[in-house]
Amino acid sequence: MSASSLAGLRAGGHWPAALGRPVAVFGILGTLLIAIAMVAATIGAAGIPFGRLMAALGVTAGDPAFVGRDGLVLWSIRLPRIVLAVVIGGLLAAAGTIMQGLFRNPLADPGLVGVSSGGALAAAATIVLGDRLLAASGVTLPVAVLPFAAFIGSLITTTLLYRFATREGRTSIATFLLGGLAIAALAGAGIGLLVFLADDRQLRDITFWMLGSLGGATWAKVEATAPFLAVIVIALPFVARGLDLLVLGEAEAFYGGISVERLKLIGIVLVAAATGAAVSVSGVIGFVGIIVPHLLRLSIGPGHRLLLPASVLFGGALLLVADTVARVIAAPAELPIGIVTALIGAPFFLGLLLKQRSLLGL
Amino acid sequence: MPAVEASAISVRIGASTLLHDVSLSLEAGTTVAVVGPNGAGKSTLLRTLAGELKPSSGTVRLKGRRISSYSAGALALHRAVLSQSISVAFPFTVADIVRMGAGERAGPAVAALVEAALAEVDLEGFRDRIIMTLSGGEQQRAQFARILVQVACGEAAQGPGVLLLDEPTASLDLRHQLDVLEIARRCAARGVTVVAILHDLNLAALFAERVIVLDRGHIAGDGPPSETITDAILEDVFGVAGAVGRAAAGLPTVLPHAARPAGRDKSSPAGGAHH
Numbered sequence: 001m002s003a004s005s006l007a008g009l010r011a012g013g014h015w016p017a018a019l020g021r022p023v024a025v026f027g028i029l030g031t032l033l034i035a036i037a038m039v040a041a042t043i044g045a046a047g048i049p050f051g052r053l054m055a056a057l058g059v060t061a062g063d064p065a066f067v068g069r070d071g072l073v074l075w076s077i078r079l080p081r082i083v084l085a086v087v088i089g090g091l092l093a094a095a096g097t098i099m100q101g102l103f104r105n106p107l108a109d110p111g112l113v114g115v116s117s118g119g120a121l122a123a124a125a126t127i128v129l130g131d132r133l134l135a136a137s138g139v140t141l142p143v144a145v146l147p148f149a150a151f152i153g154s155l156i157t158t159t160l161l162y163r164f165a166t167r168e169g170r171t172s173i174a175t176f177l178l179g180g181l182a183i184a185a186l187a188g189a190g191i192g193l194l195v196f197l198a199d200d201r202q203l204r205d206i207t208f209w210m211l212g213s214l215g216g217a218t219w220a221k222v223e224a225t226a227p228f229l230a231v232i233v234i235a236l237p238f239v240a241r242g243l244d245l246l247v248l249g250e251a252e253a254f255y256g257g258i259s260v261e262r263l264k265l266i267g268i269v270l271v272a273a274a275t276g277a278a279v280s281v282s283g284v285i286g287f288v289g290i291i292v293p294h295l296l297r298l299s300i301g302p303g304h305r306l307l308l309p310a311s312v313l314f315g316g317a318l319l320l321v322a323d324t325v326a327r328v329i330a331a332p333a334e335l336p337i338g339i340v341t342a343l344i345g346a347p348f349f350l351g352l353l354l355k356q357r358s359l360l361g362l
Numbered sequence: 363m364p365a366v367e368a369s370a371i372s373v374r375i376g377a378s379t380l381l382h383d384v385s386l387s388l389e390a391g392t393t394v395a396v397v398g399p400n401g402a403g404k405s406t407l408l409r410t411l412a413g414e415l416k417p418s419s420g421t422v423r424l425k426g427r428r429i430s431s432y433s434a435g436a437l438a439l440h441r442a443v444l445s446q447s448i449s450v451a452f453p454f455t456v457a458d459i460v461r462m463g464a465g466e467r468a469g470p471a472v473a474a475l476v477e478a479a480l481a482e483v484d485l486e487g488f489r490d491r492i493i494m495t496l497s498g499g500e501q502q503r504a505q506f507a508r509i510l511v512q513v514a515c516g517e518a519a520q521g522p523g524v525l526l527l528d529e530p531t532a533s534l535d536l537r538h539q540l541d542v543l544e545i546a547r548r549c550a551a552r553g554v555t556v557v558a559i560l561h562d563l564n565l566a567a568l569f570a571e572r573v574i575v576l577d578r579g580h581i582a583g584d585g586p587p588s589e590t591i592t593d594a595i596l597e598d599v600f601g602v603a604g605a606v607g608r609a610a611a612g613l614p615t616v617l618p619h620a621a622r623p624a625g626r627d628k629s630s631p632a633g634g635a636h637h
Contacts, residue, residue, distance in 0.1 A: 104451035104452075105451065106451075106452065241465070241466065244454075244462060245462055247450055247451045247452050247454065248448050248450060248459075248462070248505075249445070249448060249449070251409075251414055251443075251445060252443075252445055252448055254414055254434055255412060255414070255438065255441075255442065255443040255445075256438055256462060256463070256465070256512065257434050257435040257436075257437065257438025257439070257465055258434055258435075259433065259434040259435070260434070297452065297453065301453075301454070301455070301458070302452035302453055302454055302458075303454070303458060
């Protein structure tokens with residue numbers, strides 16, 4: 001601690017110290033995402049080879065025999081689905097990463113601990129009860145209402161979970177996972193009750209939540225969820241340093257200058273907003289929030305400043321891969337995407353659990 | 363103006379009173395050791411002085427201003443706290459952890475501070491190691507380096523502040539115990555007020571200009587080591603008799619070899635020299 005280093009500090013010097021690494025990380029992840037999106041766009045019931053893809057996008061001039069049909073498939077079916085997968089993947093991964101930072105626990109995932117179920121319950125309640133309330137007036141429920149309903153449901157479950165698992169600034173991992181299990185079961189029971197009350201059309205809508213699917217992607221759904229992603233991406237830099245310091249514990253974060261209560265409040269709202277928005281259009285898709293931050297921590301380190309935005313990009317890429325697999329593996333039928341992510345994610349989670357056993361005291 | 367001033371602070375949690383009507387005033391640049399038996403309220407006192415714990419009654423002032431009127435961010439520039447055992451949830455490197463002490467600041471000045479702090483705690487070769495792979499004592503030193511960076515940043519922004527250490531020597535070997543206290547003393551020489559909870563009374567006598575003896579939430583002794591680490595207070599507070607000797611320079615030394623259990627009714631609800 002020499003006097004000269006103190007003087008240098010006074011002179012200032014703020015963040016962009018190592019700009020090289022973020023640029024490389026975002027460059028690689030962005031390229032990966034675009035490459036996967038290109039491949040996903042060419043694959044499907046109506047195959048569009050790469051050359052025709054460029055023509056259909058209007059980049060090159062193509063054979064007019066194909067351009068019209070390809071354009072229709074691309075713009076009204078495939079692109080909305082690709083964009084939606086990227087948005088939902090980004091939302092889920094952001095929710096998982098923030099949640100893990102808040103709970104100081106790499107096993108946290110909104111799908112696993114009932115936050116998604118809470119959102120799904122609220123969305124299902126809105127479909128069934130909202131329909132009944134609106135039936136008299138003859139108005140149909142607008143799509144944009146569902147993300148907000150699911151957000152409220154996720155917010156309630158996240159807050160409950162936090163209250164439940166945290167005592168005197170310490171979060172018990174065991175209480176957290178078991179409490180989450182119970183909350184998920186409770187929300188499941190609530191959804192069961194709604195299924196019981198639902199009519200045939202509502203039943204179809206609700207079943208879709210429980211499986212998790214990106215089928216039926218439309219630009220309207222993209223429009224309903226993309227603003228949530230935009231808000232979350234904008235908010236990420238404001239929670240990054242707090243989440244870094246929170247890794248040391250709540251008291252240490254406070255000693256380090258973080259207003260912990262405010263950080264927790266913002267964090268919980270972000271988790272709920274991300275999860276709620278994702279759940280409201282795609283149902284419960286688990287494990288994205290676990291796999292993405294874990295793999296990224298291994299490659300770029302645990303610092304949230306880089307980890308949070310990288311999670312959004314990598315989550316989008318990963319869910320797009322999973323959705324493309326779900327579309328083609330059993331063609332012409334389609335596998336619910338929740339099954340694909342669970343098949344990859346559950347063994348991954350078990351592996352992590354095995355490594356973390358000592359932390360849980362098991 | 364004292365750096366830290368506590369007036370009649372009491373901390374009650376549930377039915378138990380952890381601190382009872384404690385008042386103290388610390389001048390800038392002093393080294394203070396807080397000693398006392400387990401459960402005496404030492405950590406509670408430290409957390410209250412740090413602004414983390416709100417006293418049930420009484421006020422804490424930091425540099426003349428009520429501590430509750432500082433925002434968390436401003437407070438971090440005036441006082442730094444080293445907690446006892448810190449578990450890190452994610453695989454940060456030692457350098458990452460130490461850099462956290464600098465807050466939003468970055469750049470070559472911070473990099474130099476981080477290197478200097480790592481050198482001070484004797485962890486230069488560990489900068490890229492994952493913190494969880496270090497031994498308990500090494501992790502504690504890494505956390506101390508983080509606090510040193512925070513103290514230096516605070517000093518640059520607001521002048522010398524307050525450094526609170528909760529058993530900084532607990533998991534360290536003898537050499538590093540002495541190192542840590544020496545570093546803390548050097549901070550004090552620059553004007554930083556250092557308060558350290560210490561269990562080893564010899565280290566306390568060696569390190570501190572002023573020793574505060576806590577017993578069941580009360581201040582049982584407050585003054586230079588020669589007046590506070592005495593047979594009378596040790597017998598009264600710790601329940602051991604005849605353990606104090608005199609080393610060179612008149613500093614008291616505590617010899618467990620010479621100690622014998624003192625007769626004292628441990629079950630009495632409140633006792634100590636203040637009564």
